[in-house]
Amino acid sequence: MNRHLASIALGLGLIATTAFAQLPQPNGGDIQRGTLPARWLSQQPKCMEIPEWQVHEYNPEFYILRQSPCTDFEKPFVFLLFGHNRALLMDTGSRNGNLVPALEHTIKSWLARNNRASIPLIVAHTHEHEDHTFGDAAIRAMNDPAIPVTFIPSEVEATKKFFGIANWPTDIGHVDLGGRMIDVIPIPGHSKVSIAMYDRNTAVLLGGDTVYPGRIYVADFPAFTSSLARLVAFTEGKPVANILGNHIEQSATPFVDYPVGTMYQPNEHELALPRGTLLELNEAVISMHGTPRRYCMRDISVWPVGPEFMTPGEEAAFKKHEAEEKARMWDHSAP
Ligand SMILES: [Zn+2]
Ligand SMILES: [Zn+2]
Numbered sequence: 001m002n003r004h005l006a007s008i009a010l011g012l013g014l015i016a017t018t019a020f021a022q023l024p025q026p027n028g029g030d031i032q033r034g035t036l037p038a039r040w041l042s043q044q045p046k047c048m049e050i051p052e053w054q055v056h057e058y059n060p061e062f063y064i065l066r067q068s069p070c071t072d073f074e075k076p077f078v079f080l081l082f083g084h085n086r087a088l089l090m091d092t093g094s095r096n097g098n099l100v101p102a103l104e105h106t107i108k109s110w111l112a113r114n115n116r117a118s119i120p121l122i123v124a125h126t127h128e129h130e131d132h133t134f135g136d137a138a139i140r141a142m143n144d145p146a147i148p149v150t151f152i153p154s155e156v157e158a159t160k161k162f163f164g165i166a167n168w169p170t171d172i173g174h175v176d177l178g179g180r181m182i183d184v185i186p187i188p189g190h191s192k193v194s195i196a197m198y199d200r201n202t203a204v205l206l207g208g209d210t211v212y213p214g215r216i217y218v219a220d221f222p223a224f225t226s227s228l229a230r231l232v233a234f235t236e237g238k239p240v241a242n243i244l245g246n247h248i249e250q251s252a253t254p255f256v257d258y259p260v261g262t263m264y265q266p267n268e269h270e271l272a273l274p275r276g277t278l279l280e281l282n283e284a285v286i287s288m289h290g291t292p293r294r295y296c297m298r299d300i301s302v303w304p305v306g307p308e309f310m311t312p313g314e315e316a317a318f319k320k321h322e323a324e325e326k327a328r329m330w331d332h333s334a335p
Contacts, residue, residue, distance in 0.1 A: 053102035083177020092135030126208030128154035189224025212245020261322025
């Protein structure tokens with residue numbers, strides 16, 4: 001290519017990344033397809049009918065596992081992605097989660113499906129909170145020759161080292177699972193060691209507890225503000241098929257959430273969010289000009305952490321609601 005053509009190409013390239021966001025044609029490019037369930041089993045009213053973990057096949061190389069609300073109202077999602085050489089588990093579940101049996105069953109089914117005897121498993125975390133790390137000890141104790149585990153504790157230094165992040169939190173890290181490159185974006189603010197993951201194969205962005213349909217608890221507002229700006233910049237010009245976060249707390253009715261402690265969410269919001277919700281969240285935070293406050297949007301809300309942000313009696317009301325939910329857990333359909 002001569003210099004003139006090269007400069008035109010460069011110019012077009014710049015236009016492509018600035019004016020034409022995402023993809024040039026509506027055929028999805030090379031993005032691997034995937035589907036989400038219309039309803040999660042955890043939306044049912046009877047605990048006896050909900051498995052400890054629901055395993056959903058987004059596609060044959062990407063699984064979403066959801067913890068039963070009957071074991072913990074947080075009912076988090078964890079994510080399991082397969083490459084040719086390694087698999088990656090994001091998070092290990094919350095209190096009473098008992099993830100190992102469902103995890104081993106899912107990986108062994110994948111091995112059988114692919115005529116493989118074993119696959120190494122990387123275990124990492126969206127962040128360090130207990131509702132995503134409670135299963136760590138059980139997974140470290142797995143000792144299954146078909147699934148040798150490399151465990152990355154949810155700590156800044158270990159995360160930097162494994163994913164090759166030179167400067168935390170401004171640099172992007174990576175892990176190649178074999179034909180599957182994952183970008184790792186540090187996004188502290190909700191917590192100290194929060195990261196987002198971008199799977200280039202499916203264009204899925206794992207938002208952790210930073211972008212999901214519900215209350216986004218913000219512990220460090222300045223860090224959170226910068227992290228959202230970097231996440232917006234990272235995704236600019238890239239296809240984002242779905243943002244998949246760790247929880248659903250929002251109901252399907254715009255602006256209405258399920259209170260803290262809710263187990264039974266028969267009419268919950270779908271898990272997936274578009275990049276537009278990330279942009280909206282970022283705008284909301286910018287509009288606060290450095291002074292955090294609660295801010296509810298259609299599909300997501302900002303909840304700064306701290307007693308000064310609670311309304312009188314709120315904590316007690318949540319505790320009461322949680323106890324009532326537990327008392328009714330075996331049959332929420334009963335009057
Ligand atoms: Zn969290
Ligand atoms: Zn959480």
